[in-house]
Amino acid sequence: MNRQDLRTLLEDVQAQRLTPEQAHGRLLQFLRQAPFEDIGFARVDHHRSLRQGFPEVVFGPGKTPEQIAAIAERIVSAGHSLLITRTDARAFDTVRQKVPDATFHELARTITRAGNAPPGKGIVVVAAAGTADLPVAEEAAITAETMGNQVDRMYDVGVAGLHRLLSEHHRLIAARVVIVVAGMEGALPSVVGGLVDVPVVAVPTSVGYGASFGGLTALLAMLNSCASGVSVVNIDNGFGAAAIASSINHLD
Amino acid sequence: MNRQDLRTLLEDVQAQRLTPEQAHGRLLQFLRQAPFEDIGFARVDHHRSLRQGFPEVVFGPGKTPEQIAAIAERIVSAGHSLLITRTDARAFDTVRQKVPDATFHELARTITRAGNAPPGKGIVVVAAAGTADLPVAEEAAITAETMGNQVDRMYDVGVAGLHRLLSEHHRLIAARVVIVVAGMEGALPSVVGGLVDVPVVAVPTSVGYGASFGGLTALLAMLNSCASGVSVVNIDNGFGAAAIASSINHLD
């Protein structure tokens, strides 16, 4: 039961589609679930969808394929959308034994199974500077889509060839929120931030070498952006950027 | 002429309140202005309100009181809202000779003069961990207010005394976007991020000593927040956080 379900239930009572007794029963059934379910190596949070707008997301690293599959099964069996990030084909082989209709996105390194996420209000643009930034950009795009958002991908638009970005200006302006993914000198968010007036969520990537220091340079550059309207998430955190963008895009 | 003005003008044409010729004349008058005005030591950007949703903001450091006053005069005479950040009483003395009805906010170190900023849709909560964080929190609050947002201040709610924060839970939940300001270990955004489902903009402050490294620790902590929905701006950048929050709060 997510927020949308809760609202629908109350509207159904108002509209006489449900008796108060029926609504009461459904609420009790939901509340009788423990807010989190202890499955030994993890506590699966079943109320997060209500508190936070989207069910618990599984972060892959440090979990065995079996653990990931077990958590996935609990989430799906509770009726939630499934999103597993930073995972791989080996984990997917195990997951799909429990969740046969899950999908693996190789470039994005995510496993998803669409649930009943309410739709976002506008378009989330995901812009990426170079081809090496695509795994992070795709993590953001797949996450945003799984959370119910319409996504417009705009890749390979780095600042050293401005014509590529400027020729897409109309698509940028159509966005309700823009995720900008870039490594190396991390300059793209500043340029995009100067072209739009909607929120820009910047994701530095670890793409680069030498004095890129694993994405630190891009991170620092983005934090110092001279364009207002730019906020920043952790290096390579495509998921986090999408969660913020989705949160913005679901505001009434 | 900001976006609201532009929309009003077009609606007036549609509603026959203006003839196309009148509207045309007004548009021409606006466009005849150079997009930026060169006043020697700076180029004042008069179209930014149209492109970016808010007129140019004056960043005080590195400018003489006379330069600040001159820019302020140009902005006000062009009919824009005035916002000067990181400034002081000495600059204000000079500014108010040119802009008599400007206001100086001592704690926030800003000078403002309200313009016709369109109102935001919801409430912007500004939460601050400790009293030493107030200058940055106030910079954010004053900025957000000047940009047309209703602001709810929630100060001195650091995580080492959770009861202070939890007793304000209802105010947090009423927000459309939350700005969280904290120095030292920068833990407040994670706790707030776990309590709300709207976007959280985290502002690390340089409050602390020793291994706080001028706010670096709080910055890093916020970037690593285990709560999703948290994005981060530069250390002490209350203005930037408010600009993002306002941009989110003005989304339809």
Added chain:
Amino acid sequence: MNRQDLRTLLEDVQAQRLTPEQAHGRLLQFLRQAPFEDIGFARVDHHRSLRQGFPEVVFGPGKTPEQIAAIAERIVSAGHSLLITRTDARAFDTVRQKVPDATFHELARTITRAGNAPPGKGIVVVAAAGTADLPVAEEAAITAETMGNQVDRMYDVGVAGLHRLLSEHHRLIAARVVIVVAGMEGALPSVVGGLVDVPVVAVPTSVGYGASFGGLTALLAMLNSCASGVSVVNIDNGFGAAAIASSINHLD
């Protein structure tokens, strides 16, 4: 012979259970041992239990399984408790040929064999923020138990879901000392430190990515904790935290 043994011996003399001559003989026998025993690649310290309250602990990295087993054998044959940290199954295979009743704790990566460690006075709570922190938390818990302490594990209580921690408040309050293990933004010790008045030993972990910099962010955050009563050990140093907690918990 540890301190407890020494005290017992003296009490036995006082209580006439031992003649001074007998006690003298036993002491001589103990002192005739060299304070450390040179076994070629290491000097095994047999008096540490007397000086430091617990026998020498074997730190695994950089030692071959054979070397670890040889040291283990010397420690056990001297009648001490055995604790080997940062080790693995391969070393365990070799160790148990020499010390058949040793136990391997896979998650904690430790090998132990209980000795006659005197019991601690109260409960040591080991709280961990996320599941990825468990190897470090378990290193702390197993170490504390081997050193004679009663341990209460409280895992997966990160600050982004405060209800999980607050629902365990009574267990926290029952502790004589609390070890808090967390990676990423390292916020948990501040929250715990605000809830209890006993010493909190914070252990940053290398859990995280990007700007977590291998645990540096959590380390810095913990050092800047706004809660008093929080001290910090090295990144991933579960053993060290437990040694401190045990030292505190054994104070009369």
Added chain:
Amino acid sequence: MNRQDLRTLLEDVQAQRLTPEQAHGRLLQFLRQAPFEDIGFARVDHHRSLRQGFPEVVFGPGKTPEQIAAIAERIVSAGHSLLITRTDARAFDTVRQKVPDATFHELARTITRAGNAPPGKGIVVVAAAGTADLPVAEEAAITAETMGNQVDRMYDVGVAGLHRLLSEHHRLIAARVVIVVAGMEGALPSVVGGLVDVPVVAVPTSVGYGASFGGLTALLAMLNSCASGVSVVNIDNGFGAAAIASSINHLD
């Protein structure tokens, strides 16, 4: 009302020195106080003594002398011990107008007024490596004393002249907890940690130049101590070390 008061009250009931009604009245009177008192620029926490074992401590930086004096007055009028850290003579002049019997400790940069802090169980040794470390060492010593502990100062015992430390071995061994204060290479806690079996709280100081990086080197060295039993607080945080030591020293 601190914990000791609470316990005394209950014992008085048990011993028939108070009727339940009298005790009830006193408890009600205490609880009728708001847990924190809002004095405009700060919320003075009156229940901290109960929750945390010591009343709220005033951290001086960022507060005007008038603000410090106002908070001090509220704390003292509520019957609590007064401790103001990182302050100066100018603030003291203002404070003593409100709290005439307060004392200023110049080297320690603290203002105190003893309250009814319950006595610690043993001795807190404060050891400092060099004379330049004394301000931090004294902040620790004065804090510990104000919190009810007996303090033994052992200054100028740096590792480059071991005989100075070794000649005080007996005093070290008599401690229930040891605070070690050192700058530069921060080696003293490792040496002390090898000589005692009680908890050692290490305080790095910003004493040094060049590659001491404002105390970072001492901090890192202490975190990497090869002696077990050593935990660390922030650079120059003499207060924090004393709070931990006092917490340890007040354990039953």
Added chain:
Amino acid sequence: MNRQDLRTLLEDVQAQRLTPEQAHGRLLQFLRQAPFEDIGFARVDHHRSLRQGFPEVVFGPGKTPEQIAAIAERIVSAGHSLLITRTDARAFDTVRQKVPDATFHELARTITRAGNAPPGKGIVVVAAAGTADLPVAEEAAITAETMGNQVDRMYDVGVAGLHRLLSEHHRLIAARVVIVVAGMEGALPSVVGGLVDVPVVAVPTSVGYGASFGGLTALLAMLNSCASGVSVVNIDNGFGAAAIASSINHLD
């Protein structure tokens, strides 16, 4: 005697305008000068113009006004161009007592007196992102001019308002070498580097706050530029950038 003088002398011999004996005499006179002149607190290098293309430049910091003036006098009396960087009005007052026709450039913090520097072949563009970068940009521009180059200043063209830069595209393309000066996120060199095919010398400035770390962020960003053709000098080193640009601009 600089390179141009040397070439002219040899051409005069070839053209019979000088006898070999006359040329020999002039060369001897030059060579009889010591290559450097010891004036107590410095060795003034009189042959640098021949070796390095420009006479010795005086770096102001760490020298008294009297020392600067003494060096300046030696340089001018040897017939060289004078360039003093990182200096101030107080030093200028002393210098002009010895070198009456020297000029002080307040914004650039330099003192100059034109000599016979041979002219560069093309135009050196100095582009600066923001008004706070002007002191560094002017140091570069004045240095380049003093070294004989034609300079085109292009200020306040930061990437968050691309139209300001793009409207100057024709001036960029006319340059033989471009110096780009920027602080904060240091993105301008990447954008400029994508628009021109001549060498770009990037100068990070210490403009910014918080995570700009005194120019480190801009420096790192520029080193990671995705545009080829961009090389970088030290933070705030306008002089160094101009020396390189002049060296490039004087290549035949």
Added chain:
Amino acid sequence: MNRQDLRTLLEDVQAQRLTPEQAHGRLLQFLRQAPFEDIGFARVDHHRSLRQGFPEVVFGPGKTPEQIAAIAERIVSAGHSLLITRTDARAFDTVRQKVPDATFHELARTITRAGNAPPGKGIVVVAAAGTADLPVAEEAAITAETMGNQVDRMYDVGVAGLHRLLSEHHRLIAARVVIVVAGMEGALPSVVGGLVDVPVVAVPTSVGYGASFGGLTALLAMLNSCASGVSVVNIDNGFGAAAIASSINHLD
């Protein structure tokens, strides 16, 4: 069509070797090409040779051999020079199936196929401090050669054996631009910069261990060079240095 081709075409018209109609046709044919060609995973930029003086260069890391080969084929079939950097023998095996006459440079880790790059005006010296710097030095040398420059390699001339460098002084002086490659303490550019008056492009390498921090030390040292005329590129960026040197060496 590169710039040389464009100039030739116009000269042919002037010299009546082409009618305006013929020239017009050829220009149309070129312009009819899209400026970049989307091949799915990348946009190959066919106009870069005109804008930037050299066709697009393929950066190997993060691309599969198949992707590299596909891009290589598009570049070659468009008539451009081919340069692939940071690649390996496995990629070469795939590339030469599409581009049979490509060459693999093992030490330089590059694949090249000469095109019609216009010749540089002078000599590019590539100087390297130690044998471990050769991969980076060769990347620079091969890049410069592929871009049409004459290269003079001067290897193993580190500053700890000055006689090796000084014995090559005449070769240094003959250069139009010098690339200096060094790891460890990165001192060579300062020494070379003091010996020549042409531009020096310094390339720090990751050669070293311990406090070389992956080339950071050499990078910082080069940025602080006391020799003017030295600019710096990213760690190990031999390609970038050569691109700058070639840009300088192609100036008229």
Added chain:
Amino acid sequence: MNRQDLRTLLEDVQAQRLTPEQAHGRLLQFLRQAPFEDIGFARVDHHRSLRQGFPEVVFGPGKTPEQIAAIAERIVSAGHSLLITRTDARAFDTVRQKVPDATFHELARTITRAGNAPPGKGIVVVAAAGTADLPVAEEAAITAETMGNQVDRMYDVGVAGLHRLLSEHHRLIAARVVIVVAGMEGALPSVVGGLVDVPVVAVPTSVGYGASFGGLTALLAMLNSCASGVSVVNIDNGFGAAAIASSINHLD
């Protein structure tokens, strides 16, 4: 009584110049002194000359002029050489009231009064790269001289003008130990280390700006020197380098 005095006394006994009784008396008199003298704010170490080859040295920072003078008086009255470092004229005014024949070295910021330091065996060369390095170089030179060494100063011999260093090659070769002082890129020790076969002690200085990071760059460069025979001390630690050099120069 230093080592030389001790040896002389024993030789006098052997040579019958002293009776054993006389020698015994003198030794007793010396040993009757406490090894350190507690003067309240410091413990003056009177046996260091015997243990360490030179009496205690006073490090100025953090001590009042009165404290410095008091320590100085105790050292001189015990018959030792006096060396105060990092001090100033104000302290000197106070010191010379107690020690009238002390000398203040302004550039070196030291106060000295020669004692009976035994002479070193050879020459200590102090080489400095630039004029801004002179305060550190002079601290080294004055320290070495006060410790009994013959010093040869070789200033302004930075690597960007190699001829200045090479012309002094003969003086370098005559040294028994060389101290090399340099800021910025810190390259001089590598070049000197390649020219001599005696120990080189490198002193990085905080001279520089921007990416010199207060001497960190020079420090790192020196630690990575490709010349063997180079060891390093802390930034600006001229005293430390001289102490090492003197220790080397006094070896038999």
Added chain:
Amino acid sequence: MNRQDLRTLLEDVQAQRLTPEQAHGRLLQFLRQAPFEDIGFARVDHHRSLRQGFPEVVFGPGKTPEQIAAIAERIVSAGHSLLITRTDARAFDTVRQKVPDATFHELARTITRAGNAPPGKGIVVVAAAGTADLPVAEEAAITAETMGNQVDRMYDVGVAGLHRLLSEHHRLIAARVVIVVAGMEGALPSVVGGLVDVPVVAVPTSVGYGASFGGLTALLAMLNSCASGVSVVNIDNGFGAAAIASSINHLD
């Protein structure tokens, strides 16, 4: 021909054991050798023994076994001592085909073949803090021995068990120079430096984890040593420390 050989030759002439003609011939024969021999991938320096006191040393990393063996053969065939550092068993297999009597030191990772190195004057003590530091300590010890020094190894004497070090005080005092090897907090050099008056060369090692940052902590601690007489080399640079120690130990 090393320095000793050169001196002997001249003494033989003086002593009439050689005629001047014979000596002349031998010198010519030596000088006829090129000072360095180019073998394609390296320049082997045959005069270094004369200039620097020891022949060229081969640093293994980045060289193939074949290259190492080829260089080794050239060094040995020129009559020099052989020292190869940072190498392994695989390289040794190849080397001993060319140099059959070479020796591989597994722990020290070096290959040596003794030459005619002149003997040092005293004892070089190599002290190491922990067993994990032994590879670096052995690199130092083997290097020092190969360079002709008598070495006294003193291992496992870390500061957390001072009695182990103090019981070896007499061996420390017998040294002419002490190499101290330590990782983690790097405190041992300070303690040793306070016990001896001969030069101490400190070697930080990368032993440790977490906040040891690969040896950075030990390096910084050693640079900040409060004991005078301590200089420092790069992390893990056992070879460098031994080269310095040998240089000191060979001073007359």
